[in-house]
Amino acid sequence: MDFLQTLKIALRALRTNKMRSFLTMLGIIIGIAAVIAMMAVGSGARHVISQQIASIGSNIILVLPGSTTSGGLRTGSGGAQTLTSDDAKAIVNECPSVETAAPTTRSTALAVYGNMNWSTVVMGTTPELLAIREWGVAAGRSIEQQDVDGAAKVCLLGQTVAENLFGSDDPVGKIIRIKKVPFTVIGILDRKGQSPQGQDQDDSIFVPLRTAQRNLVRTQRPNMVGAIMVKAKSEDLLGKAEEEIKALLDQRHRITNSKDPDYSTRNLSEILAVAEQSSKAMSLLLGAVASISLIVGGIGIMNIMLVSVTERTREIGIRMAIGARRNDILLQFRAPHHDRRHYRYNPRRGRRYSCFQSALLADAHLGRVGIDRLLLLGSHRHFFRFLSRQKSSFPQPDRCTPLRVGRPHVQR
Amino acid sequence: MNRVISLTDIRRVFSMGDQQFAALKGVSFDVAPGEFVAIMGASGSGKSTCMNVLGCLDRPTSGSYLLDGVDVGGMNANQLAEIRNRKLGFVFQGFNLLARTPAVENVELPLIYAGFQPKDRHVKALAAMEMVGLAGKENNHPSQLSGGQQQRVAIARALVNDPAVILADEPTGNLDSSTSAEIMTLFTALNRQGITIIMVTHEADVAAYAGRRITFRDGLIIGDTK
Numbered sequence: 001m002d003f004l005q006t007l008k009i010a011l012r013a014l015r016t017n018k019m020r021s022f023l024t025m026l027g028i029i030i031g032i033a034a035v036i037a038m039m040a041v042g043s044g045a046r047h048v049i050s051q052q053i054a055s056i057g058s059n060i061i062l063v064l065p066g067s068t069t070s071g072g073l074r075t076g077s078g079g080a081q082t083l084t085s086d087d088a089k090a091i092v093n094e095c096p097s098v099e100t101a102a103p104t105t106r107s108t109a110l111a112v113y114g115n116m117n118w119s120t121v122v123m124g125t126t127p128e129l130l131a132i133r134e135w136g137v138a139a140g141r142s143i144e145q146q147d148v149d150g151a152a153k154v155c156l157l158g159q160t161v162a163e164n165l166f167g168s169d170d171p172v173g174k175i176i177r178i179k180k181v182p183f184t185v186i187g188i189l190d191r192k193g194q195s196p197q198g199q200d201q202d203d204s205i206f207v208p209l210r211t212a213q214r215n216l217v218r219t220q221r222p223n224m225v226g227a228i229m230v231k232a233k234s235e236d237l238l239g240k241a242e243e244e245i246k247a248l249l250d251q252r253h254r255i256t257n258s259k260d261p262d263y264s265t266r267n268l269s270e271i272l273a274v275a276e277q278s279s280k281a282m283s284l285l286l287g288a289v290a291s292i293s294l295i296v297g298g299i300g301i302m303n304i305m306l307v308s309v310t311e312r313t314r315e316i317g318i319r320m321a322i323g324a325r326r327n328d329i330l331l332q333f334r335a336p337h338h339d340r341r342h343y344r345y346n347p348r349r350g351r352r353y354s355c356f357q358s359a360l361l362a363d364a365h366l367g368r369v370g371i372d373r374l375l376l377l378g379s380h381r382h383f384f385r386f387l388s389r390q391k392s393s394f395p396q397p398d399r400c401t402p403l404r405v406g407r408p409h410v411q412r
Numbered sequence: 413m414n415r416v417i418s419l420t421d422i423r424r425v426f427s428m429g430d431q432q433f434a435a436l437k438g439v440s441f442d443v444a445p446g447e448f449v450a451i452m453g454a455s456g457s458g459k460s461t462c463m464n465v466l467g468c469l470d471r472p473t474s475g476s477y478l479l480d481g482v483d484v485g486g487m488n489a490n491q492l493a494e495i496r497n498r499k500l501g502f503v504f505q506g507f508n509l510l511a512r513t514p515a516v517e518n519v520e521l522p523l524i525y526a527g528f529q530p531k532d533r534h535v536k537a538l539a540a541m542e543m544v545g546l547a548g549k550e551n552n553h554p555s556q557l558s559g560g561q562q563q564r565v566a567i568a569r570a571l572v573n574d575p576a577v578i579l580a581d582e583p584t585g586n587l588d589s590s591t592s593a594e595i596m597t598l599f600t601a602l603n604r605q606g607i608t609i610i611m612v613t614h615e616a617d618v619a620a621y622a623g624r625r626i627t628f629r630d631g632l633i634i635g636d637t638k
């Protein structure tokens with residue numbers, strides 16, 4: 001009997017038990033599909049998070065004004081106007097771990113072009129901000145230092161703003177009004193998508209810092225800024241940079257132990273790390289759920305296999321009651337594996353038998369006879385283990401109604 | 413004296429862990445050729461255990477068992493298999509046929525192990541099926557046969573090797589009363605042809621077909637009437 005024949009017999013056994021084969025397959029398919037799907041969902045979530053990290057920019061520390069107490073009422077963080085452009089300059093110059101710092105102001109304003117209007121966030125900033133956030137322009141040019149120095153009335157539009165004010169027209173070179181002040185559109189920013197907090201980052205306009213300070217935000221002092229965005233030289237230096245900034249600002253703002261600081265710092269990467277952590281936990285959870293479903297599927301399959309073996313145990317019982325000897329049974333169930341070629345295809349089996357009777361190992365290599373003798377030496381346990389491994393290629397699958405052939409010890 | 417079966421002081425003790433349970437506590441009886449014996453008794457009285465010993469499916473813990481004058485006690489597994497094949501025919505309560513195998517192939521099964529050629533096998537199997545009144549049902553699968561017919565196939569399978577004894581453990585246990593009567597009529601007819609039958613039952617009307625009744629209680633024989 002050759003390998004092809006063995007294959008045919010195996011296929012026939014599968015066909016006679018169509019439903020069982022199908023369900024077994026289904027168990028495996030669903031289990032594996034669940035694992036793959038869950039893993040995909042998990043890695044998808046992680047991808048989104050890492051994209052958001054990239055959209056913010058890396059190694060960023062945010063310096064915000066602190067709260068103030070005015071007439072017994074404490075305003076929230078950022079309520080006081082305590083940070084200035086000079087603070088930003090000082091941070092860049094005096095903190096060795098800091099690469100750049102960008103002061104920003106922020107206000108909401110109505111932008112108008114022709115008969116279109118759009119209420120949006122207007123950020124006053126320096127060229128560094130866009131560099132820190134790794135945000136390029138899709139058309140036109142970016143804000144440059146001379147725009148800031150000269151308080152030029154120019155602006156950069158986010159994609160959402162451009163779409164809402166100009167539709168499909170090209171906004172570059174056109175003049176829009178922000179808080180009734182005319183600004184020339186010098187460029188359009190790349191699309192950035194949502195921030196981790198779910199805000200549309202493309203729904204914003206950028207103008208030079210000094211222009212914003214003069215025309216758009218009302219400040220107590222002329223060079224007040226809303227926040228300073230700082231980029232550390234590397235991720236490792238984030239903590240150190242934060243320390244340096246605090247020390248510098250404490251000194252500049254004359255903060256002593258008895259006085260609460262009038263600013264606060266926030267490490268964006270930390271926030272994002274937390275977000276990533278939770279998404280990792282999420283994908284771990286999904287993976288665990290999927291693994292459980294795979295295990296359940298596997299147990300189902302084991303169950304089906306056990307049933308097959310149990311069935312055959314009954315069949316063996318009947319055959320032995322009728323007068324079959326052990327050899328006869330072995331021969332019947334082993335029929336497809338008589339071929340030496342097949343024996344060689346399956347080195348594991350060879351090894352198994354050679355372990356438990358090395359004296360007859362030489363015989364095994366003589367082929368059939370040797371293998372038979374080894375098999376017959378196998379204990380009862382080995383025999384059934386052997387049968388269960390042969391499951392898929394039984395020559396004549398028989399299904400019997402539940403029966404009792406004597407007692408379980410019959411086969412012994 | 414001519415004896416097909418001779419049991420002397422058979423004991424069978426099952427040990428389950430540290431517990432020991434004697435299912436047979438010293439059973440002795442002889443069966444002459446051509447007898448039709450019914451073994452009766454309450455459930456758990458050791459009837460099946462005794463049948464398993466008689467059928468060489470189980471070895472007694474002690475006692476001697478002569479089958480057709482041969483002491484079975486000293487035989488190895490292969491010799492016992494041959495005894496089961498040549499001298500014994502089994503009929504079970506649950507029929508125990510191979511399900512996806514046509515009736516005639518089920519009947520042929522013992523002949524395969526006895527080493528008959530396929531042609532002879534087929535002829536003998538057809539004859540046995542004729543004897544039990546199943547001519548024409550050769551190619552039906554067990555699922556295409558009624559309970560009574562399945563039991564007939566099992567009886568044909570038991571007969572096909574011309575055994576010295578047919579052992580039947582509650583052969584009518586799964587059958588309704590009219591089918592039971594048919595099977596018992598068949599057994600009686602076979603017995604008239606000289607076949608020795610030992611049958612376990614706990615129904616008195618089924619036992620009434622037998623010429624001799626042995627009653628078990630708690631692993632001992634408490635009655636033996638002809």
Ligand SMILES: Nc1ncnc2c1ncn2[C@@H]1O[C@H](COP(=O)(O)OP(=O)(O)O)[C@@H](O)[C@H]1O
Binds near residue numbers: 433459462
């Ligand atoms: N393999 C076994 N292991 C343990 N106890 C057994 C075994 N076979 C039978 N027995 C016990 O022996 C007693 C007799 O059983 P059995 O011969 O099957 O009774 P019955 O007369 O109903 O056929 C019962 O109490 C049963 O529990």
Ligand SMILES: [Mg+2]
Binds near residue numbers: 459460461
């Ligand atoms: Mg019983």
